[in-house]
Each structure stands twice: as structure tokens, then as C-alpha cells.
Amino acid sequence: MQPLHSQISHCCRPRATHGPSFAGAGMARSRVIWPIPTHRRAVVLAAHSRRRKQQPSSNILHQANPAAVEEPHRLLLQTFLDAPSNQLKLSFQLVSATVTVAGGDGRGVRGEEAIELDVKLAWREALGAPGAVVVKNHSDFPVYLKVLKCSAAAGIRVAVDFACNGWVYPVGKHPFRLFFTNDAYVKENTPRPLLGYREDELADLARPVLGGSREYPYPRRTKTGRPPTRADPHTETRVPLDQQIYVPCDERVGTAVIAAPSLPNLGGHFKSIAEIYSLVGLDDVGRLAKAKQIINSHAAAPKFPVPQVISVNPMSWRRDEEFDRQMLAGTNPVCIKRVTKFALTGELDRTAYGVQDSKITEDHIQKNMSGMTLQQALEDGRLFVVDHHDWVMPYLKRINELPGEEIGEISPRKAYAARTLLFLNNDSTLRPDDILSVNMFTAWDLAKAHATANDTSKNNFVFHWLNVHATMEPHVIATNRQLSVLHPVHKLLKPHFWNTLHVNAVARQIVFGSGDRRKNGDIFRGIQEVTYLPSKYAMEMSSKAYSNWNFTELALPADLIKRGLAKGDPNNPEKLELLIKDYPFAVDGLEIWIAIKKWVADYCSIYYVNDGAVTSDSELQAWWREVRHVGHGDLQDAHWWPAMDCLADLVEACTTIIWLGSAFHAAVGLGQYGYQGFVPNSPTLTSRAMPEAGAVVTEAAFLGSITPRNETLALMGMAAKSLARTGEVFLAQRPESELWTSKQSPAEALARFQESLEVVAGKIQMRNADPTLKNRAGPVEVPYNMLTPTREPGPVARGIPNSITN
Template sequence: MVIYKVTVRTGEIEYAGTNSYVYCMLIGERGESQRISLDKYLQRDLHRGDVEQYDIPSDQDIGNIWFVKLEVTKYIVEDYWFCLSVLVETPSGETLHFPCYKWLNNCTILLREGTAKRLCDDKLPVFLTHRQAELEEKLKVIRWKAFSPNFPRCIDADTEEELPMDLKFSNEKSKDFTSSGILVFIDLFLKKFTCMFQDSWTSTEDFNQIFQDVESKASVFVKDHWKEDWFFGYQFLNGCNPVLVRKCEMIPKNFPVTDAMVQASLGKSKLKQEIKNGNIFIADYKMLDGIVANVIKGVQQYLAAPICLLYLDKQNRLMPIAIQLKQTPGGENPIFLPSDPELDWLLAKMWVRSSEFQVYQMVSHLLKTHLLAEVFCIATIRKLPSVHPIYKLLTPHARFTLEINTRGRNQLMPENGAMNRALGVGVQGHISLSQSEFLAITYRSLCLPESLEDRGLGDLKGYYYKEDGLQIWSAIHKYVINVVSFYYGSDQEVMDDPELQAWIKDLTEVGFQDLKNSGMPTSFSTRAELCKFLTMVIFTCSAQHAAMNNGQYDWNAWVPNSPCSMRKPPPTSKGTVTMKDIMESLPGISQSCVQMAITWHLSRTQPQVRMLGDYHEEHFTEAAVQATIQEFREELAGIGRSIQVRNEGLDQKYEYLSPVNIENSITI
């Protein structure tokens, strides 16, 4: 008789324990152990957080252990069990780690030892059969769906309840999300109640009535400085959407700015000279041109498609020097200047900020982080078995993403959803905008170093999104290179991995099938190509989302700074704007309250967060890879310390890309 000592770990999250019957058996190269019940003394032992040890007898030494077999059968009612892992100590004293990290219910599962294996590493038919069976089962459950033409594909689930248990929020996360939503609507009601005797705002100071309990120091700073030109320009670099502005190489033909117009801003210099010196920048919202505006409760909303010219002055401030609110020049589309009447210039800047809000929320945030990440997640689950090293690398960066996106489609997109209740683009405008912007995506635009290079912003000082983002990108890239190099000894091994090649093909040719000529790879020929793509995936799912999401409330809680919609059309002449015009253009009371409530809900501190590099679930068991993960964490900690030191000297701290504020995955 041979005895194997087995340690079974149950998760610590709510309802992780079970009353189900659970049986365990070891399967090895020379046979099987006895099948034992994991119920000591006829009691259900697998409680939340339990670490239970068992002796599993075998009539003989079964040799190398291939699988831990777990059978879960319901006791009375359906009862899921969240198994973290199983440790097996052999008679020779060797300890083997079998990761699980799955919800189990009325099923039989074979766990493999934690060493990552490519297809070519598995020589035995039993392992090849196991890999294939796992992938076939996942293909049945995880299916692509077309949300709309010319859109990234999404998960085939109409509600979060249809998602497999392993892809859902934890119970704690689900309860928090629901209770937070309730708090949002209570806060929304109270804010509206304080203003119930008003039909509309009469001055921008009236927004204080719904701003009085705001605790965000950044939001208060925005409120105090939002009218100032330097702060308007600063937001293009370090606000919610630091990815639109670019260096201006020449003035667009549809933006007839002259030297006489900008002389007061440039002093003795000329526009052509400042362009040559690299001091002129541009933000062009042409993607909004032709988008049909929303109608909210019977009230027509309005959109613009501004072009904004900015000048990097001697104090290294990005200053707006000319704004045109429509794409086609003409007598009823004047170019607004800082020298114009104060209210003319203020309203022109508000229109730019409102356009920014539409593009930021719908394109930079929703499309280019949430929806792209969903494609990465689905392809990874469908095409890579859980023993594959790239699956182990990417799975922490897919946590909760499919549920938050499914909830988003259910709660943002309906007729009574937040999008239709507040945003100028509305649901139909969002779809049109996202379709055109999806088709315009390039691979280079998703890779931070190339994106900065293409926008001509590589050497711009005071651009903290760039500075911090490049550090994070570099750290992720180094980590990915170390992991990939451990498993792939040559470029040929990358080319010869059929599962890896099937993954990238499913991702680009199915998930992104409408995206043509983007430069996105459809296969990998070298380790360098693979490492770059994996870096982009991890960066998008973690740091890029943090930069786009975490500052929503900071920058948008003071509604005049970022109006979610405009209720009057853009001005067609100068010198006629009154404060009444401005207040009638800005969002009304209800819209303003929705804007504040939703941006708080979507950027608040989350429960059960896993920050970048916090790989709580040990999918990798090899000592060398675990050492690489620790090096990654230490590098991130160093980046965090340098950002903290930098921020101590800033009036407006940039903290969104500090590693302590970056989640591994998109969970909100």
C-alpha cells in the first residue's frame, strides 16, 4: 500500500465552500489511486477558505502523476465549489502543484500539474486528448456574436446570467456593483430634489448645488481652474483623454487660420515658423462630423466637430489659440480666438470639451479598451488550453471583463440607459461613431511608443500620461520577453506552435474580422512579434484602461468643464453670445446629475481589486517564472515610487498610471 498526501484548498470568496459530494483520485503513468471522498467523518469539509489534508491510498506506486481527478456531485441542491488548487506529496517527498481556480458543480475535472506546456511538449496521447477535449468544450460554451456590423465581435450572452460561472463577478463584486448602482440613483434623486424648483441653471455657479459634497481634490481643482486657457490645454495631455492631440505639421485646408488671427498669441513669431519649431498642436474631432445627435425626453441635443489649434508657449503650457466648431469653413462657421469677447471664447471651449466627452467615452474608453479587451479575452479562452504558457500569462488580465462588458451593453445601451439619458451622441450616434473609429484602428495606434511617435509627442515635457505610460509599457514588455523566452527557445518554436497561431487567427480574423489593413498580425513568425503583441494586449487591459477610466469623476464631476451634451446648436457668429445662451446650451439639471452619478459609479474604488502584477492565482508554478513575476512587481513598485516623488511637486497630481492604481484587468 502506498500513501499520497493531498492538500485541497478552497477559495476565500463568498460561497466558495460547498455541501456537494466531492471525490478525489490520482491518475498516473502506472495506474490509478483509490477514489476517496473529501468528507471527513461524513461531514461536508470544503468550507470557504479551508485548507484540508487527506491521505489517498494506492495499491501500488502509480509513477509520474498525470492528473488529479475531482468529481463533484450535488448533495441536495446545485452548489458550486471554488477550488483553488490541489497539492500532492508523493511517497518520495516530491510536492506537485495542480492549479484549478474554477467553480465546480456536478462535473468531473482532470487537473494537470502546473508546469506550462505547449502542444509540442506533450508527447503522450493522454495529454493530447485532454488538451483537445478542453478546447472543444470551451468552443461550445464561449461563442462569438456580432453586436453590429463593423464592430468588434463580443461574447454570445444577452445577460450576465448567461455567462459561465468562471466568467462572472464574484458574489462580493456583484453585490457591490448593485448596491453602488442603488447609491447612484439615490444620490441622483437627492441632487435633483435640491433643484426641483428650478427649470434650468442660470449661471455656471449654480452647478455648485450638485457639487457641494464632492470630495475629490482633483475635481475641486478642475472647478477652480476650468475657465483658464492653460488648464484647457493641460487636459489634452493629462486629462481623461490624453490620446487625441497631435503635433501639427500643416494647417488643414478646412481650417483657414491666418497669422493675423493668432498674432496676439504668438507675439512676433509667425504660424509657419512655430509649426517648423514644433510648437503647434492640433485636436481634430472630425469623427463627429455627420453623427446624428440624441433626443433626450423630446429635447433635441446638438453635436459639433471642432478643430482646435494649440501653441506650446515659453512656459511650456499648451495654450488654445484658435477654435473652429464645424469641419466646413464659411461665414457661419467663424474661427474663435482668445481675443474674442469672453463669453464667445468660453462657449467655443465648452463645445470642444463637450466633443471631447463624446469621443473620450465612446471611442477612447469604451471602444479602444473595453471592446478590444473583450476580443482578447474571448480568443484566449477559446483557443488556448489552460496549460498553455500564453493562457497562463493572459488569464489574470481577463478577470471580470466579459461580465462588465455584458452589463454595459444591458445598462448603457437600452432606450432608458445612461447613454440615451445624458450623452449628446446617444445610442445610435455611439454605434455610428464607433463603427467608423473601429475601422480606422491601426496596430501602431494601440502600441504606446508608436502611437506617441505618430502623433509627434515623444519629446513633449509635462505629458505625464506619456512619461508614466512608457515606463509601464517597458516594464510589461520586459516581463513578457522573460516569460516568452523561457518557453520558446527560438523563432521557429513560435511559428511551430499551432495553438498559438490558432489564437491570433481567431482573434484577428474572427474577433476583428471587419478590421482590414490595420497592420494587426494574423500569425507570428518571431518571438519579438509575439512579445510586442502580448505587451499591447496586457497594456490595453490594464494601464490604458486605467488612464481612460480612473479620472472620469475627477475631470467630469464639474459639468461645465466637460458637458455630456449641448442643448443648443453651435454659435454661427461672434459677439452675440450671452450667459443665457451658455446656460441654455449646457446640460440641464437632470443630465448634469446623471453625468455626475455615472462618472462616480464608473471610477470609484472597487472591491477585490487585483493591481498590475498582483497575480493572486498562481497559474505559473515554475520557480524561474515566479522569479520573473517578482522582478516585474519590484520594477512596478520602483515606477510607483518615482511617480510619487514627481507628484509631490505638482499642483495637480497625475496618479492614474501609478501601478497601485492600475488593475490587471477591466472590471468596471
């Protein structure tokens, strides 16, 4: 069932008397004063594109004719269209930031409106500097406006930039759109002539919130606009795959990476590892197949790139050391925690689930603790666990009864609620539990497969989807609803929300949707339910996990301390002591976290000189109220919510949001193909019961117990698409054409942030080259680059995107 949800609509609403529904728009109509042209006229340079893919690059923007730009009598319009430029008809009208309409409601005076492509904008010096510009589109197609540049003329002592980055629709659909300059103001410091426009902008974006009330009791996300079904008025109708789900137009940037793979119906399970190698162009022993061999065998060209985990040492993925290392440096390095008491036990209701004590005894582990007693190991912080018991157990019986009515749509499941106990060696590696025979598969291989299927499923539905994608969406909505585009926090966070709503909408349509999963053998909807262990219970299980969600514990220092992986003060991350010294995710992540927090603190201190400035910022307080009481309304009464009454709360909250949308997402989401692209290394489901301990398992029997062929191809196809990260903007980067600030101090703070990340990148490179740090690359010899800030070409998981874009 797809519930109706709360909404944010930047556009695409019926025409209103006070203007269009756009971010940066929504200006009430007021009496216009047409000033008499008595001085030199302002020059505005506009750069725009009809389509997103044809937005002018920053290089083109700066290649405008210098002589033309200096001409004080012309409005110069630089166009990049796939249609003749004479079809474009835009009008511009400047709004004063210093002079109000006489006898009016306090809004700034508007200047002369000009509609030609080459125009003369009249502007009297007495009107001071413009603070906004009204843009009308008299064409019959929408235009994407990147930037407007207003030169120093007619009383404007310095050049003024309008960072638009938004769509302007024809006047028949939306009368106009208003863009502010790239200055930032908290509401109380906004120039009085712009205050009314600022308030109109937010009022025009507001919609009734669905969720958090008896009348509208639904989770909060962007409204889709889909009509209800005939059978159930509370359930939304589906969107056909050839149609796009609604996303506010400014949030739809490019094409979402997620796509429904069109793959053949191969059916059944793989029979050999060589068959899987062939998908990526490797021969039966994992070497790159020569072109001559492929031609002679009439084999098809490789369908997918070689996953990193088999790119250097194709057989090392089977080693226990590598299995353990991936808990510190794989795609789910955030689940391992310290064991403080033994025996292990669950925290579920014993009346419902009975005794939950682990069957692992002291006798089982004593031989692998280097002569150390159990009590010594507990006290010294040498025992760790990856425990999925409480997440899986409530659904274990239902999962194991699949496919049930879905027979023919999903494969059978056989699950266990897995716990993996680990011992920390002196060299910071984790002790394997047994010695692996390289000549055959064993019951131990299947035990690792069952544990990994638990792990990949929880990472996908809890750490990746829930903790990043789903819980970020209320922040995106609240930011657009409550913070003006003039607000400094809006400018700080906006780059980290880029395309997130679009990706989430596509994910709900294709990835998480239930129902028609296969058609003519092709997996095209509900991919996650088909390919992951929990199947149709996955989203319900993520909901149960959300009941224990805590925003403050998503901050990296707090997370490490909670899991027992670090000691110290979470507010002083530089001095945290890691229990596992060679913990790549934690070591690299803390350096990234410290750099982000320093940047956020430097930026916020420019606009908030003390705690009182935070509490008196009405927009900021409204933003946080919506995040807590509406966006996360089901948890609004939790005691852990920050009060947002001091600068420290603001810095910590913004740092956490940026961390989640950038570095954390890169760590748990963007390296999936490198490890899960080779399914034997990271099975996503298991379908057969464990054999007796010590039993020999054939290769075919092992492969017949994990992810089948069709599901494997769907996973590989979806994960491989995330490697093509075209048009990505990475952490600390802003496109030159964005013109995000007019002040020197924020720009200098950003430059310091960029420099600090370059230092971090250098340290990561040095650690990856250090042979004493065995967890950095492991037996498979894949360096840990998930949190390397710099981006290099190629299909390697490297670089931290600014936002959640896949």
C-alpha cells in the same frame, strides 16, 4: 438593434457525453484503473467557497492546521460556506502526468476516487506525479474551488498545486470538472498522458462562431443566450433590468461596477454653479460647507464625493491653461497630435461633405506664437491640434436634428465639429488662445464647452469603449477557445481579462442599450445615449472609427510616433524623444510600457527559446488566427496584422494587450469622475448655438447650454461608482492563493516586474512634486496619478488595475 454574436461558453450547456463545458474541464470519459494502495497516500488540501464573496483569503488558506497538513493518510478539506459543512459532498480523483492507461488512448491513469470530506486517496509510487485532478460535486449547490494542494508523498517528490479558481456544479448539471496543476506547457511540450485531456478541454469549449461569414455576419462577442424577438429573428430580446445577462460563470466575478443610477427627475438645466457645488457639499464659492451651515439650511447631505478638479482650487477649472493642460493629463490625453501642415483640413469625401478646410487662419494665431512665424512653428513642432472634425461631421446634421421622435426622452443637441489649435510654450505648457475674464462667462467659455463635448464623447465611445472594452473581447474569447489553461500565454494574459466579459455584458444591457431610457423620471437604460452628445448615433460613430482601427498602433510608442508626439524607433522606447517634454500621460506611460514589455519578454523567453518555437506552437497559431480572422474578421485583410512568426511578434502583441487592459484603460477610463464629475469642466453634450464672438454670457445661459440636471446626476452616479474598486487586483499583483506557477523562473520574472513598477511609482511621485513641471498638477493642483502603479486608500484615481473591470 442588438445582433446575435459569436460565443464562448464555459458552462451552462446541455449535458454532453464527454463531460461538462468548463474552462479546465472537458475530459473525455475513459476506462478507469483503480490502483492498489501499497504506499503512503497523497494529501490534498482544498479550499473553496459556495459564493464568490466568501472565497477564502490567502491568509486563511495558509492558516490550515500544520499538523493536519503533514498527515499523509488524510484528504483535508477546508470549507468556507454559509451552509453547514455536512451538506458539502465533493469527490476527488488524481490523474497521472507520467503513466498512461494500458492499451488505452494515451490518457493518464486515474487514481482512486474518494467522496468523503476526510478521505484516504490511494496512489502508487509507480504512477509518478499527478498532473490533473477530477472533481465531482455531489452536493445540490455549486462550489467555487480556489486551490488544491497535494503534499509530497507516495512518490510525489515535491508538493503539487492545482490552481482551480473555478466553479464546480452539481453532477446533475455537469458530471465533473478537471483541473490541471499550475505548470505551464506549450502544446508540443505537454506530458503525453495529459495531452488528450488538454485537447478535450479546448474541444469541449468550442462553439460555432457567429460572424465573419455570410451565414453569420455579426460582430464577435460573447453569446448572451437571449432568444430572438418575434418581429425580427435576427434581433435579440432584451433582458429585464432585474435579471442578469448571460456571462460564462468563470468570467462573472463579483458585481460589476456599472449600475443604473436611481435618481430623481429634477428636469431642466442648472441655474448656477452653486447648485452643482451643493451636490458635493461645497458652498457657493466652492469651499467645503460646514456641518452647521448644512443643518441650519436644512440641506440634504452631499450626494457625491468632491471631484478632484474642484477639490483644491474650485474656480481654476475655468482657466485656459487648465483647459489646455487636460489635453495632456486629463481623461482624454490620447487625441492631441502635431500639426505638420497648415491650413487644417479634413480627409472626408469632398463630394459628400464639400470643402473641409478649417476657418482658422494664420492671422488668428500669429499673435499667440511669441513672435515665431507659422513656418517656424510648423518646423519646430510647436503647433498641435485636437481635431474631431472627421469623426463628427458625417453625423453633424443628424445630431443637430435631435431629439426628433425621441422628444421627452433626450434633450435637444447643438453640435459643432470642433478643432482646437494649440501652441507649445518653452516650458512645455500649451498656450491659451485668449485671456479669460474671471467675472463673467463669455462666448469663449461656450466655445471650450463645445470642444470639450466633442472630446468627452470621442473618448467615451472610441478610446475607452471601442479601443479597450470592445476590441479586447475577441482576445478574451480566442484565449479561452484556443489556448489551454496549461498554455503559458493563457496564464500570462488571463489576469488581464478578469471580469471583462461581465462588465461588457452589463454595459450593453444598461449603458449602451437603446429604447426605454426613462421611467417615472428615472434614467435607467441607454445612459450613454441620453447623456452624451452623439446620442443614438454614438455606437454607429464608433463603428466608423473601428474601420480605421489598427492593433499595432495601439502600442504606446507607435501611437506617440503616429500622432507626431515622439521621434525615434518604436521598438526602442527607452530612446524615444518626446516633443512635449512635460506630457504626463506619455512620460509615465512609456515607463509603464517598458516595464510591461520587459516582463512579457522575460516570461515568454522561458517557454520560447527561438522563433521556431513560436511558429511550431499549434495552439498559439490557432489563437492568433482566431483573433485576426474571426474576432476582428471585418479587418482580417488589413496589411498591418503581425504574422506571429517570431518571438518579437508574440512579445509585442502580448504587451499591447496587457497595456490596453491595464494602464491605457486606467488613463482613459478610471479618472472620469475626477474631471467629468464636475460637468461645467467636462460637458458631455451641448444644446444651444454659439453666440457672436465676444458676447457676454450669463452663468445661467452657460449652464443652460451644457449637460442638463438629470443627465448630470446620471453621469455623476455612474462615474462615482467606479471609485469603489473593492477586490481589485493591480498590475503585477497576483493573489497569493492563486498559485499561478510551479516554476521559479516565472515567479522571479514577476518579482522583477513588481520591483520595476515600484521604481516607476517613485519617479512619478518625484515628478508630481517638481514645480517646474507645470502640466503635472496645473492650476487646479491635481497631481497626475492616472498611471501611478501603486494603490493607496481613498477616492483618488490612483493605481492600475490588472483588467477592465468598469
